[in-house]
Amino acid sequence: DAKTTQPNSMESNEEEPVHLPCNHSTISGTDYIHWYRQLPSQGPEYVIHGLTSNVNNRMASLAIAEDRKSSTLILHRATLRDAAVYYCIPSTQGGSEKLVFGKGTKLTVNP
Amino acid sequence: EPEVTQTPSHQVTQMGQEVILRCVPISNHLYFYWYRQILGQKVEFLVSFYNNEISEKSEIFDDQFSVERPDGSNFTLKIRSTKLEDSAMYFCASRITSATTNEQFFGPGTRLTVL
Numbered sequence: 637d638a639k640t641t642q643p644n645s646m647e648s649n650e651e652e653p654v655h656l657p658c659n660h661s662t663i664s665g666t667d668y669i670h671w672y673r674q675l676p677s678q679g680p681e682y683v684i685h686g687l688t689s690n691v692n693n694r695m696a697s698l699a700i701a702e703d704r705k706s707s708t709l710i711l712h713r714a715t716l717r718d719a720a721v722y723y724c725i726p727s728t729q730g731g732s733e734k735l736v737f738g739k740g741t742k743l744t745v746n747p
Numbered sequence: 748e749p750e751v752t753q754t755p756s757h758q759v760t761q762m763g764q765e766v767i768l769r770c771v772p773i774s775n776h777l778y779f780y781w782y783r784q785i786l787g788q789k790v791e792f793l794v795s796f797y798n799n800e801i802s803e804k805s806e807i808f809d810d811q812f813s814v815e816r817p818d819g820s821n822f823t824l825k826i827r828s829t830k831l832e833d834s835a836m837y838f839c840a841s842r843i844t845s846a847t848t849n850e851q852f853f854g855p856g857t858r859l860t861v862l
Contacts, residue, residue: 668848668849670849674790679751679838679854679856680838680840682852685850734803735782735790735840735851737789737791
């Protein structure tokens with residue numbers, strides 16, 4: 637399993653953009669980069685994933701470095717509801733595809 | 748929107764007792780998972796289940812644990828003889844098989860308290 641490094645915590649103000657970084661220097665060439673988040677007292681929730689190209693969906697954008705050793709989850713306008721722990725998880729397709737969670741980044745959003 | 752459901756939301760049991768945690772995955776999903784999260788710690792993978800058999804299990808998933816999909820809709824986790832250290836949130840997850848995404852849908856969890 638590829639190792640990941642994320643800041644323990646980050647803080648943002650409501651309505652401002654947030655950039656959540658993740659280093660995954662041991663990622664294999666076929667691993668997708670998935671991002672999940674866990675809101676307080678809830679189960680994890682899928683946010684976005686990508687392989688090489690930058691990706692956008694209704695929740696966030698994912699910017700992937702050209703060498704794929706790092707990625708950044710971008711929340712364009714943080715809301716109070718975005719306060720959560722965010723996890724980046726390299727995931728190998730094929731097989732059981734268990735998710736290996738690290739400690740993630742705890743995002744605090746200030747009103 | 749379809750969702751994974753889990754029952755009960757909170758289970759309190761005495762050490763040594765058997766517990767069964769229940770999950771109803773999303774109906775057209777084919778892969779099923781159990782994870783657990785001890786208070787203040789990381790979410791940990793326990794077991795994955797596909798085609799009516801375990802496809803992978805972690806070191807945590809020892810002989811005290813078993814999983815079953817008894818009727819094509821429920822997916823259960825049984826702990827035969829609970830220990831104090833089994834106290835945790837247990838999350839069920841499911842996903843539709845796909846070659847390009849590992850989007851797993853998680854339930855709200857069952858909080859297991861072993862006294």
